[in-house]
Amino acid sequence: MYQSKKVIMVAALFTVWSQFSFAEDTTINRLLASQCAQCHGTYGMAVGEMDGLNDESYKDLVEDLNDMRGEDSLENIMDHQAMGYTQEQIERIARFYDSLKVTDLQESEDEEEQEEDK
Ligand code: HEC
Numbered sequence: 001m002y003q004s005k006k007v008i009m010v011a012a013l014f015t016v017w018s019q020f021s022f023a024e025d026t027t028i029n030r031l032l033a034s035q036c037a038q039c040h041g042t043y044g045m046a047v048g049e050m051d052g053l054n055d056e057s058y059k060d061l062v063e064d065l066n067d068m069r070g071e072d073s074l075e076n077i078m079d080h081q082a083m084g085y086t087q088e089q090i091e092r093i094a095r096f097y098d099s100l101k102v103t104d105l106q107e108s109e110d111e112e113e114q115e116e117d118k
Contacts, residue, residue, distance in 0.1 A: 029096040032089050039077075044097050058091075058098035065090045 033044075036053060040046050044053030053061070068082035069090070085093065 026096070026099070029092040029099075032085070033093045033096040036081075036093065043100055053097045054100045056094075056097050058094045061094035061097055062090055065094070 036044070040050060040053045044056070046052035056064075065082045065085070066087075068078045069085070071079045074080050074083065082090070
């Protein structure tokens with residue numbers, strides 16, 4: 001009896017602890033988001049015609065991905081991509097792209113290039 005109570009206590013403590021620590025682990029967010037890099041570029045910096053993700057806000061990404069996930073018929077690539085994630089994973093991916101400040105960096109690089117062209 002005592003033994004099983006102890007097991008439950010440890011299990012409960014572990015659950016509380018793990019939720020707390022995972023919530024703060026941004027490497028998980030980055031790992032989940034790395035799947036998107038195949039098509040949308042590293043850190044969401046797309047090459048060519050593809051839409052980039054580095055300038056997406058948390059709110060827009062969560063909305064977009066949930067819309068895609070909720071489609072009645074899966075018509076394009078993104079509907080299938082979005083289907084593969086849970087709500088929590090979508091939020092983590094959105095937090096990752098929202099946290100990137102590479103848009104500013106990209107803009108300043110463009111400005112530098114323009115300077116050099118003069
Ligand atoms: C296999 C390639 C591929 C992968 C992987 C992929 N996407 Fe896409 N994504 C596309 C294509 C192609 C489009 C253009 C619209 C369409 O056909 O659905 C797109 C469009 C989007 C759009 C709309 C862009 C806009 O500005 O309207 C968002 C947001 C998006 N993707 C987010 C993601 C996220 C987040 C992931 C990772 C979970 C991801 N994509 C993974 C191919 C991909």
